[in-house]
Amino acid sequence: MTGIVDYIIKYHLEIYPYGYFSALLFIGIIAYAIVRYRLMDITLAFTKLGILIVVYALVLGIPLGIGWRMFGFGPWVFPTGAAILLSTIGPFVYYFFEREAEARLLWEQRRYQKTLRQASAGMGRIRELDKLLGLISFILTRTVKIEHVGIYMFRKDTRTFLLSSMRRIKTGEWSLPFELPGDMLMMKAFRQDGAPLVYDELIHSSSEEAPDLARGMSGLHAALVFPIFIRSELMTIVVLGPKIRHTVYTEDDISVFTILGNQAALAIDNALFYQDMKQTQEQLFKAEKMATIGIMADGLSHQINNRLHAIGFVSGDMEDTLRMKRALFASPELEDIAQEFERGFRRLEENVVHGRNIVQGLMKYTRKGEEGEAPCEVADVLRSAWEMAQFKVKADSMRIVEDLPPEGLRIRGNFTQIQEVFFNLIDNAYDAMMQRKDEMKEPGFFPTLRVHAQRVETVVALTFKDNGIGVKPEDREKLFTPFFTTKATSRKGTGLGLYVIRKIVEENHGGRIEMESVPGEGTEFRIILPAAV
Missing domain, CATH: 3.30.450.40 (GAF domain)
Known part of the structure; x- marks a missing residue:
C-alpha cells in the first residue's frame, strides 16, 4: 500500500497518504508475531539493547556532558562528535578486518x-x-x-x-x-x-x-x-x-x-x-562343496572297492596258480623268479587290503560312526603312515626322530583314520621342510621331524615338530579352513589335509589338535587322543 501511494504522488495526483498507515501496521504485525509466537527471545533482545544503550551513554555521554558544561557549545563539539561516531563503528570495522585477515592466513587450514x-x-x-x-x-x-x-x-x-x-x-x-x-x-x-x-x-x-x-x-x-x-x-x-x-x-x-x-x-x-558376511558366505559355499565331495566319495568308494576286489581276486588266483605249478620250475633261476612273483602277488594283495581300509576309513569319515574303533599301537600307526608317505617322500631326504615309550603306547580309535592323520602331518612337514631347504639354502640344514608321545591320565598326547619354513601369523587362523593351502603351488596341496585331520581328531575321536609355528624355524602340531584301556 505504501508503494502504491508513493507511485501515484510521482504523477502529481493528490491523495491522502493512507499507505503510510499500512507501513506502521506492517511494523505492528511483525512486532506482534515476534512476541506472540516467540520468533525471537524478545526479553534477551531488549536486555542486550538496554545494556548497549547504558554502556554507550556512560562511555560517550560522560565526556561529552563534561565538555558541554565546561566550554559550552563550540567548535570542539564537531570533532568530539566525529570521534564518538568513529568509536561506535570502530569495533565493527575491526571485526570485519579480523575475519578477513584470519580467512587469508588460515585459508589452507x-x-x-x-x-x-x-x-x-x-x-x-x-x-x-x-x-x-x-x-x-x-x-x-x-x-x-x-x-x-x-x-x-x-x-x-x-x-x-x-x-x-x-x-x-x-x-x-x-x-x-x-x-x-x-x-x-x-x-x-x-x-x-x-x-x-x-x-x-x-x-x-x-x-x-x-x-x-x-x-x-x-x-x-x-x-x-x-x-x-x-x-x-x-x-x-x-x-x-x-x-x-x-x-x-x-x-x-x-x-x-x-x-x-x-x-x-x-x-x-x-x-x-x-568382511564377516563375506567370510560366512565363503564358509557356506565351502561347506556345500564338502557335502558334495562326501556324496561323491560315497559313490566312488563303491566303484573303487569293486576294482580292488577284482585286483585282489586276480592276484590271489595268480598266486595259487603259481604255487600249484611250482614243480615246473626245476632250475634254480626259475625258482628264484617264481619266489619273486609270489612275493609280488602277496604285496599286491596286501596293498589291495590296505586300499580297502582307506576306502572304508573314508566311508566312516563321510558317514560318521563309531564302528571300527579298537586299541591301536602308536608305533604301528606311525610306521604304517611312514610307509605310505614313502610313495611320495624319499626315505633319505628327511628323517623322523621318534620319542615313544619303550613299553608301548596305545590309543583308542580307527587305525586307518589315525594313520591318515599321521600321514598328512608327515606329508605337510616334508613339504614345509623342503620349502625351507630350497628358499633359505642354509648350510648344514637337514629336514627333521620329531614325534613325541606320552600318556597323560586318560589321554595320549602326541607332538609332531618339524624344522620347516613355518606358518605366517596371518595364515594361522585359516590353516584348518577347507581349500586353504600355504604350499607353493596348488598342485602340491588341495587345502583339505588339515581340515580332514581336524574332523577325524575332534569329531570322529573326540580329541583335540593345536598348532604353534615360528616363521623360518618350524611348526609343531599337538594332538590329544583317548588312550586305550
Whole structure:
C-alpha cells in the first residue's frame, strides 16, 4: 500500500497518504508475531539493547556532558562528535578486518578441513576394510600435509593393536612398530576419557601420566593420536606425525579429526560387517562343496572297492596258480623268479587290503560312526603312515626322530583314520621342510621331524615338530579352513589335509589338535587322543 501511494504522488495526483498507515501496521504485525509466537527471545533482545544503550551513554555521554558544561557549545563539539561516531563503528570495522585477515592466513587450514568433512561423508560407501584404511591414510597425508600416518586395528585374539595401514610423505630411517600392546598407557588413557592426545600439550602438562604418555607418542614419532570407538569399544587408533610445515594442530583441527573419527567408526564397522558376511558366505559355499565331495566319495568308494576286489581276486588266483605249478620250475633261476612273483602277488594283495581300509576309513569319515574303533599301537600307526608317505617322500631326504615309550603306547580309535592323520602331518612337514631347504639354502640344514608321545591320565598326547619354513601369523587362523593351502603351488596341496585331520581328531575321536609355528624355524602340531584301556 505504501508503494502504491508513493507511485501515484510521482504523477502529481493528490491523495491522502493512507499507505503510510499500512507501513506502521506492517511494523505492528511483525512486532506482534515476534512476541506472540516467540520468533525471537524478545526479553534477551531488549536486555542486550538496554545494556548497549547504558554502556554507550556512560562511555560517550560522560565526556561529552563534561565538555558541554565546561566550554559550552563550540567548535570542539564537531570533532568530539566525529570521534564518538568513529568509536561506535570502530569495533565493527575491526571485526570485519579480523575475519578477513584470519580467512587469508588460515585459508589452507580451512580448505583441508572442508575436504576432510566431505571425505568423511563418503567413507561409508567403501566396503573393503583395507581400501578404507588406505583411503583414510591417503586423505590425511595429502590433504593435511602430514609427514606420516599410521592406523592400528585391535585384534581380539591377541589383545593387541596391529599396524593395518601406513603412509609416509617424508622418508626416514625409522618405522612404526608393527604391533602395540592393548594394555599400554596410551590405550588406558583413551578408554578413560576418549580424548585425543597432543604431544605439545603433554610435554607442558603437569599431570603425573603426561611424561609417560609423551614418551609413548615419541616412540611413534607422533604429534597427535586420536582414538576411534565402535560401540563403546576402542577398535582403532590413528597416529599422525608432525605437519610438513611444522605448524601446530589447532582446536579446529582436533574438532575436524573427531568428526572424521566418528564417520570412520561407522565406515569401519560396516566394512567389518561386510568382511564377516563375506567370510560366512565363503564358509557356506565351502561347506556345500564338502557335502558334495562326501556324496561323491560315497559313490566312488563303491566303484573303487569293486576294482580292488577284482585286483585282489586276480592276484590271489595268480598266486595259487603259481604255487600249484611250482614243480615246473626245476632250475634254480626259475625258482628264484617264481619266489619273486609270489612275493609280488602277496604285496599286491596286501596293498589291495590296505586300499580297502582307506576306502572304508573314508566311508566312516563321510558317514560318521563309531564302528571300527579298537586299541591301536602308536608305533604301528606311525610306521604304517611312514610307509605310505614313502610313495611320495624319499626315505633319505628327511628323517623322523621318534620319542615313544619303550613299553608301548596305545590309543583308542580307527587305525586307518589315525594313520591318515599321521600321514598328512608327515606329508605337510616334508613339504614345509623342503620349502625351507630350497628358499633359505642354509648350510648344514637337514629336514627333521620329531614325534613325541606320552600318556597323560586318560589321554595320549602326541607332538609332531618339524624344522620347516613355518606358518605366517596371518595364515594361522585359516590353516584348518577347507581349500586353504600355504604350499607353493596348488598342485602340491588341495587345502583339505588339515581340515580332514581336524574332523577325524575332534569329531570322529573326540580329541583335540593345536598348532604353534615360528616363521623360518618350524611348526609343531599337538594332538590329544583317548588312550586305550
